[in-house]
Amino acid sequence: MAVSKNVEQITSMDADFAQWYTDVVTRAELIDYSGVKGFFVLRPYGYAIWENIQAELDRRFKETGHENVSMPLLIPESLLQKEKDHVEGFAPECAWVTLGGSEELEERLCIRPTSETLFCDHWARTVRSWRDLPRLYNQWCSVLRWEKSTRPFLRHREFLWQEGHTLHATAEEAIEETERMLDVYADVYENVLAMPVLKGLKTDKEKFAGAERTYTIECMMHDKKALQSCTSHYFGDGFARAFDITFTDKDNTLKYPFQTSWGFSTRSIGGIIMTHGDDNGLVLPPYIAPVQVIVVPVASHKPGVLDRARELCNELRRAGLRAKLDETDNSPGWKFAEHEMRGVPVRIELGPRDIEAGKCVAVRRIDGEKTDVALETAPALIREILDLSHNIMFARAKARLDENTRTAVTMGEVKKIISENGGFVKTVWCGDEACEIKMKEDAGVTSRCIPFGDERAGDVCPVCGKPASKTVVWGVAY
Amino acid sequence: MAVSKNVEQITSMDADFAQWYTDVVTRAELIDYSGVKGFFVLRPYGYAIWENIQAELDRRFKETGHENVSMPLLIPESLLQKEKDHVEGFAPECAWVTLGGSEELEERLCIRPTSETLFCDHWARTVRSWRDLPRLYNQWCSVLRWEKSTRPFLRHREFLWQEGHTLHATAEEAIEETERMLDVYADVYENVLAMPVLKGLKTDKEKFAGAERTYTIECMMHDKKALQSCTSHYFGDGFARAFDITFTDKDNTLKYPFQTSWGFSTRSIGGIIMTHGDDNGLVLPPYIAPVQVIVVPVASHKPGVLDRARELCNELRRAGLRAKLDETDNSPGWKFAEHEMRGVPVRIELGPRDIEAGKCVAVRRIDGEKTDVALETAPALIREILDLSHNIMFARAKARLDENTRTAVTMGEVKKIISENGGFVKTVWCGDEACEIKMKEDAGVTSRCIPFGDERAGDVCPVCGKPASKTVVWGVAY
Numbered sequence: 001m002a003v004s005k006n007v008e009q010i011t012s013m014d015a016d017f018a019q020w021y022t023d024v025v026t027r028a029e030l031i032d033y034s035g036v037k038g039f040f041v042l043r044p045y046g047y048a049i050w051e052n053i054q055a056e057l058d059r060r061f062k063e064t065g066h067e068n069v070s071m072p073l074l075i076p077e078s079l080l081q082k083e084k085d086h087v088e089g090f091a092p093e094c095a096w097v098t099l100g101g102s103e104e105l106e107e108r109l110c111i112r113p114t115s116e117t118l119f120c121d122h123w124a125r126t127v128r129s130w131r132d133l134p135r136l137y138n139q140w141c142s143v144l145r146w147e148k149s150t151r152p153f154l155r156h157r158e159f160l161w162q163e164g165h166t167l168h169a170t171a172e173e174a175i176e177e178t179e180r181m182l183d184v185y186a187d188v189y190e191n192v193l194a195m196p197v198l199k200g201l202k203t204d205k206e207k208f209a210g211a212e213r214t215y216t217i218e219c220m221m222h223d224k225k226a227l228q229s230c231t232s233h234y235f236g237d238g239f240a241r242a243f244d245i246t247f248t249d250k251d252n253t254l255k256y257p258f259q260t261s262w263g264f265s266t267r268s269i270g271g272i273i274m275t276h277g278d279d280n281g282l283v284l285p286p287y288i289a290p291v292q293v294i295v296v297p298v299a300s301h302k303p304g305v306l307d308r309a310r311e312l313c314n315e316l317r318r319a320g321l322r323a324k325l326d327e328t329d330n331s332p333g334w335k336f337a338e339h340e341m342r343g344v345p346v347r348i349e350l351g352p353r354d355i356e357a358g359k360c361v362a363v364r365r366i367d368g369e370k371t372d373v374a375l376e377t378a379p380a381l382i383r384e385i386l387d388l389s390h391n392i393m394f395a396r397a398k399a400r401l402d403e404n405t406r407t408a409v410t411m412g413e414v415k416k417i418i419s420e421n422g423g424f425v426k427t428v429w430c431g432d433e434a435c436e437i438k439m440k441e442d443a444g445v446t447s448r449c450i451p452f453g454d455e456r457a458g459d460v461c462p463v464c465g466k467p468a469s470k471t472v473v474w475g476v477a478y
Numbered sequence: 479m480a481v482s483k484n485v486e487q488i489t490s491m492d493a494d495f496a497q498w499y500t501d502v503v504t505r506a507e508l509i510d511y512s513g514v515k516g517f518f519v520l521r522p523y524g525y526a527i528w529e530n531i532q533a534e535l536d537r538r539f540k541e542t543g544h545e546n547v548s549m550p551l552l553i554p555e556s557l558l559q560k561e562k563d564h565v566e567g568f569a570p571e572c573a574w575v576t577l578g579g580s581e582e583l584e585e586r587l588c589i590r591p592t593s594e595t596l597f598c599d600h601w602a603r604t605v606r607s608w609r610d611l612p613r614l615y616n617q618w619c620s621v622l623r624w625e626k627s628t629r630p631f632l633r634h635r636e637f638l639w640q641e642g643h644t645l646h647a648t649a650e651e652a653i654e655e656t657e658r659m660l661d662v663y664a665d666v667y668e669n670v671l672a673m674p675v676l677k678g679l680k681t682d683k684e685k686f687a688g689a690e691r692t693y694t695i696e697c698m699m700h701d702k703k704a705l706q707s708c709t710s711h712y713f714g715d716g717f718a719r720a721f722d723i724t725f726t727d728k729d730n731t732l733k734y735p736f737q738t739s740w741g742f743s744t745r746s747i748g749g750i751i752m753t754h755g756d757d758n759g760l761v762l763p764p765y766i767a768p769v770q771v772i773v774v775p776v777a778s779h780k781p782g783v784l785d786r787a788r789e790l791c792n793e794l795r796r797a798g799l800r801a802k803l804d805e806t807d808n809s810p811g812w813k814f815a816e817h818e819m820r821g822v823p824v825r826i827e828l829g830p831r832d833i834e835a836g837k838c839v840a841v842r843r844i845d846g847e848k849t850d851v852a853l854e855t856a857p858a859l860i861r862e863i864l865d866l867s868h869n870i871m872f873a874r875a876k877a878r879l880d881e882n883t884r885t886a887v888t889m890g891e892v893k894k895i896i897s898e899n900g901g902f903v904k905t906v907w908c909g910d911e912a913c914e915i916k917m918k919e920d921a922g923v924t925s926r927c928i929p930f931g932d933e934r935a936g937d938v939c940p941v942c943g944k945p946a947s948k949t950v951v952w953g954v955a956y
Contacts, residue, residue: 034550035599044545067522072512096577101624146579
């Protein structure tokens with residue numbers, strides 16, 4: 001059986017995880033390294049994954065009352081500087097426009113690294129009364145951060161994302177929004193991308209520049225490293241004060257409103273790859289796979305085979321599945337390997353004998369399991385196989401997360417777990433940033449989050465030995 | 479009856495068309511002037527119009543085999559310079575990034591004014607064989623052009639658009655594609671936006687920088703001026719040669735492929751406003767209106783009214799209509815004026831007596847005509863009113879285009895038509911650019927296009943008197 005050249009070129013995960021990742025990303029044609037350092041081309045297959053994720057998120061944003069808008073690409077330096085913590089966090093990685101047409105600009109303009117300042121500027125002009133609140137906005141766009149080292153999907157100088165920005169009359173309402181959107185993200189990660197999540201609060205050290213609180217979703221990759229997968233921020237009224245956004249409340253007094261922002265990026269695609277992929281390549285979550293079912297005719301030169309395959313493909317499409325027929329002149333074996341490498345959740349094989357028997361063979365990407373499927377009921381059964389694939393993928397990833405999240409009481413235990421097993425380590429923490437820094441120096445891990453509603457992992461901080469009540473999950477992160 | 483403040487502030491069209499336009503754009507909350515000169519915020523209502531247009535276009539692109547991708551935002555100067563005509567056209571209006579983080583860049587980077595060079599760069603790396611062709615790509619993004627003067631939707635320094643880029647094995651196929659996409663655009667303009675189109679070829683003078691042929695769609699606005707509404711370009715193999723894109727054809731020889739690009743932008747929203755709007759404000763084409771039906775309860779404090787209005791709104795939604803209930807505490811009169819100003823195609827009034835009679839009153843935005851509609855059959859009837867509104871809007875605009883497109887044989891006739899009536903003037907033209915320039919100097923009009931399949935408007939060029947066979951449509955353009 002001829003094997004696709006693409007498949008042969010994928011390094012095994014165990015041999016070199018980083019190389020495996022790069023191989024999958026390029027061989028599955030998700031990404032092309034562009035001529036501009038740190039910038040990537042999202043090719044059709046990679047972009048189609050993003051489009052499907054976008055649709056899932058956008059529907060949920062609209063169901064929760066959010067409206068899409070478009071803000072300018074460029075931020076005047078004076079605007080970026082209005083909120084001090086924010087500018088400190090972002091100025092070092094800004095790209096600056098200094099020339100427009102042939103004229104030297106009087107004030108240089110930064111390509112947005114994030115758009116809090118632009119939303120604030122707009123709101124300062126347009127919000128007057130409690131009747132104008134809440135503002136529940138979202139923007140789909142790309143942002144720029146001049147990173148030193150980059151990797152496909154995980155760290156780009158330019159990346160695609162959505163950034164939600166909302167403005168509320170009260171702090172309570174804003175905090176509720178921050179948490180609501182984290183739950184929307186968790187819903188998409190778990191029920192769409194089959195990625196179990198760890199939700200929690202970031203420590204002050206790891207907070208977003210300018211935020212009072214940053215909520216995060218952390219996922220565990222195949223190599224047991226953490227991927228910060230999206231974040232949701234509560235700003236209090238700090239930005240409102242810095243940008244002089246005020247509103248007249250129902251009681252006729254002038255107040256500062258409270259603000260949030262939350263973002264989800266193409267980094268999630270890196271997470272999908274490193275959570276579900278295997279040595280044969282990509283394994284795509286069924287609900288966002290650009291092609292959910294690939295129909296491969298076998299002995300397609302035999303009369304009737306191609307016609308029946310085409311008919312089957314159309315039936316699947318009419319049933320709402322993203323099905324495709326591979327009519328190329330490659331051999332069936334080549335096609336099997338190719339679509340496997342591209343992570344298509346279900347392959348259907350259909351040959352003359354299958355047609356005679358009124359069936360086709362459905363092969364699951366996740367484990368290669370073959371099922372005879374009656375042609376008559378194919379759409380419903382394929383849908384079941386997709387649902388089941390999702391469930392198995394989630395369960396596998398959940399088992400990995402659970403097995404590799406361990407509790408430690410002493411620094412010795414932390415170091416032992418990290419060096420022997422890796423994964424996440426849970427400890428209590430005194431709350432002192434110095435201990436957080438020392439944890440990184442001694443055990444090589446950073447705080448991933450203060451998880452929600454977790455039982456206490458001990459009584460004293462493993463670093464300083466002082467009484468501690470906060471539980472922190474530590475890990476090595478991308 | 480209380481009238482909305484917003485409505486009072488709209489200047490009448492006849493008094494000052496430009497001011498009327500600005501009033502509509504801002505009072506209907508489509509746009510906010512941002513703090514950065516020439517950059518605009520698309521507010522929720524304006525962006526929702528764009529999202530609906532996007533959905534209509536994107537579906538058609540996919541049905542014709544196109545795939546979406548994402549290219550970098552920035553173009554290295556050396557890349558931009560590879561195609562000489564192209565760089566000459568765009569370099570004067572580029573915004574340049576010269577600083578990344580804290581480092582001065584070795585080569586300055588231009589924010590994309592259009593992405594031909596980036597697509598070429600990608601294709602030069604990834605296209606090898608006839609099997610890789612055609613490439614049918616599209617990108618949704620924003621682009622930057624450092625314009626001197628700007629106007630909402632019509633001319634921004636940054637604007638949202640889609641840019642299709644395709645690569646083909648033969649010139650014939652590429653030309654077919656260029657024309658196919660022009661037809662897709664025409665379909666959307668006429669059958670979705672209710673805007674009749676004039677299709678044709680641009681003269682060499684008005685061509686896109688680097689194109690062999692530029693096809694255009696020109697629409698006539700309320701003030702009889704032309705709006706170049708979108709374009710489709712055929713490049714021959716010029717870009718392929720400049721970027722060294724080659725492929726091995728079936729006959730095993732190395733060839734240069736042929737290329738197209740085509741773009742449709744938020745400028746179309748300016749076109750919608752100036753085609754359909756009136757002195758009461760916006761008039762939105764029903765198929766892209768963010769709110770197609772606004773339900774206004776009358777005497778809503780009376781028992782049962784609000785409940786029945788809510789029920790009706792939900793029924794309309796279930797039937798697939800974009801319906802909204804206005805539950806604010808404003809007076810019905812205020813609401814009528816407000817939604818009229820915002821261009822909502824159908825208003826439904828529902829009061830206690832209507833409910834008793836088992837009906838509601840539907841009011842068409844286009845002419846205020848009122849129809850009693852049985853509550854039982856409301857969704858189907860409202861849909862008919864929307865369809866009819868579309869047809870009437872198209873017919874009105876078509877009548878305006880036809881009535882104001884006149885034929886002239888001499889320069890005297892051209893000048894008389896333009897000064898007395900305005901609109902479009904059709905003449906023959908010798909093909910000499912000098913005559914095109916003189917036409918502008920003498921009559922103040924530019925060539926809009928060489929229309930398709932038109933009968934000849936005369937025998938000699940009205941400017942130079944030489945024999946002429948091409949027909950050109952002239953006009954004053956935005």
